[in-house]
Amino acid sequence: MTSRLSFFKFCPHCGSARFVDNDFKSRHCLDCGFVYYINPSAATAAFVVDGDGRMLVVRRKLDPAKGTLDLPGGFSDVGESLEEGIAREVMEETGLEVSDPRFLFSLPNDYLYSGFHVPTLDSFFLCRTRNATAVHAADDAASAEWVDIGSVRAELFGLASVRKAVTEFLRNTSKYLKK
Structure with missing residues (x-):
């Protein structure tokens, strides 16, 4: 390599x-x-959940893993905290406002971009929203939809670190959803 x-x-x-x-x-x-x-770039992803036991998923519009499921998220900008970055990314991709994102865990990742393997450190947050019905796909999300948490299938998520994170979240949902 x-x-x-x-x-x-x-x-x-x-x-x-x-x-x-x-x-x-x-x-x-x-x-x-x-x-x-060469140090990892800061990336974020959100487990956005609503009061009805549903989780927000998006479908990737672009490569890598175009057409597969994903969590809303992306790279943090210079001068932006992880919390600010995840709120901005969720808004850009889904139109939803989130408040008080809560850090859950992080995973190292290798993200292929323009033929270059970018080392990232992916931080996963639990986010809530008050305007769940306002969801719409935008930016690099081809679609956005609410899915019952019990029917989420980790193997449908195209990026390895997100698939691993979804597996972890589903395995420990009750722990992560505690207030």
């Missing part, structure tokens, strides 16, 4: 081609001494 760092041929500080592997997570410039570390 090719190192993720092999995509970085030149030092981002001085432009030198003498930009070499330092270790498994960094490259070092032999000319200016700059060291670049």
Whole structure:
């Protein structure tokens, strides 16, 4: 397997081609001494549930895993907290406002984007909404729908970390839904 760092041929500080592997997570410039570390990007996903025992799922409009089920979520923006990021992502993809997102757990992930494997750290949140009927698919969600939690099937989720998270959530639903 090719190192993720092999995509970085030149030092981002001085432009030198003498930009070499330092270790498994960094490259070092032999000319200016700059060291670049590849660290995970912050990503979020929401278990949005309503008072009727339903969970919100979306269908992916784009690759990777186009056409499969997903949870609303995405990458956090620079200057944004995870909580702000998940609220923004849920709004962008479903039109729903969420309040007081509660962190549940995190999982490491490898996200293929434009031919590049982006290491991510996916943070999963429990979210509630007061306007469940206002749901509509937007942004990179092809569809959005409420599904009874008891009928959710983890194997239908296309991204490995989300599939693993849904499995964990379903296994421990009563624990996660406690207030």
